[in-house]
């Protein structure tokens with residue numbers, strides 16, 4: 001009897017947890033959900049070049065490669081760049097693979113366009129969150145608003 005009660009309690013807890021997950025669409029944009037999207041297939045590297053390291057000396061991030069999901073890449077119609085004055089469409093995901101100088105990825109810095117504004121975050125391949133999507137991204141936005149940015153993307157200006 002005791003075990004039966006315990007069993008049903010666990011079942012009820014599990015069911016209510018599942019329900020919460022279903023009802024909270026924000027979870028689709030959690031740090032770990034973003035990492036899943038970052039690890040997914042279907043990205044194209046900036047200027048179709050998966051090999052060259054961009055120096056990253058203009059910002060705080062380090063040497064990097066830049067990749068775009070399909071929605072984002074399709075918007076780069078100005079010689080591989082976003083046309084000036086245009087916003088990237090909702091669903092665009094930009095991933096900056098930041099390297100440690102030894103061909104290993106140190107972390108991902110990413111921007112995801114949702115409801116007309118960017119979601120910002122930084123996460124390591126081992127799931128360590130360096131800058132959560134839930135934090136106020138004002139430091140990111142502040143610096144990314146610099147001269148030459150296109151919809152807050154700065155690589156288009158430097159490279």
Ligand code: HEC
Pocket residue numbers: 055056057058059060061062066094095096109110111120121122131137139140141143144152153154155156158
């Ligand atoms: C002090 C300035 C500065 C801050 C703060 C900063 N960035 Fe950047 N970021 C840059 C610059 C400059 C580049 C591109 C060139 C480079 O790295 O040299 C860049 C590139 C990127 C890129 C590639 C797309 C692009 O804009 O070129 C992503 C993604 C990115 N940063 C995410 C972030 C996130 C997330 C934060 C906040 C947690 C952040 N950045 C904070 C300066 C900054």
